[in-house]
Amino acid sequence: WEGRDADKAYARYFENLERAVRSRIFDVIGHPDVIKVFGHRPACDPTPWYEKIAEAMKECGGVADVNTAGLRKKVGEMYPALPFLKLLKEAEVPIVTSSDAHRPGDVGRDADKAAAWSKKAGYRKISLFLARQRSERPLA
Numbered sequence: 001w002e003g004r005d006a007d008k009a010y011a012r013y014f015e016n017l018e019r020a021v022r023s024r025i026f027d028v029i030g031h032p033d034v035i036k037v038f039g040h041r042p043a044c045d046p047t048p049w050y051e052k053i054a055e056a057m058k059e060c061g062g063v064a065d066v067n068t069a070g071l072r073k074k075v076g077e078m079y080p081a082l083p084f085l086k087l088l089k090e091a092e093v094p095i096v097t098s099s100d101a102h103r104p105g106d107v108g109r110d111a112d113k114a115a116a117w118s119k120k121a122g123y124r125k126i127s128l129f130l131a132r133q134r135s136e137r138p139l140a
Contacts, residue, residue: 031067054084
């Protein structure tokens with residue numbers, strides 16, 4: 001991050017994220033605002049980027065990941081940020097929850113917090129995938 005302009009980095013990140021969504025290659029967009037992982041934030045309001053991604057995900061049938069890994073990182077919060085997650089909910093974008101486990105002890109870690117975060121944004125259902133077919137169930 002040294003020598004980088006956070007606003008420019010965020011703008012480029014969200015442009016690439018929109019391309020990924022619109023490619024329709026991915027069933028789920030994992031930790032959609034992971035750019036914040038090291039704690040760097042833009043000086044500008046990120047809401048327009050969030051809105052654009054929510055709109056693209058709605059149009060393309062995307063599913064967003066509510067991911068707890070950020071709780072274990074310098075950023076200290078889940079992905080996506082609550083304002084972003086609320087915009088995804090308003091756009092009726094379905095969600096999955098995950099823990100981004102890179103080791104066995106992290107499988108399902110903080111699942112209760114992911115559920116609470118999702119409920120705070122207004123979600124009452126989560127998506128599940130089996131052989132790339134999505135189904136929904138009530139959020140525990």
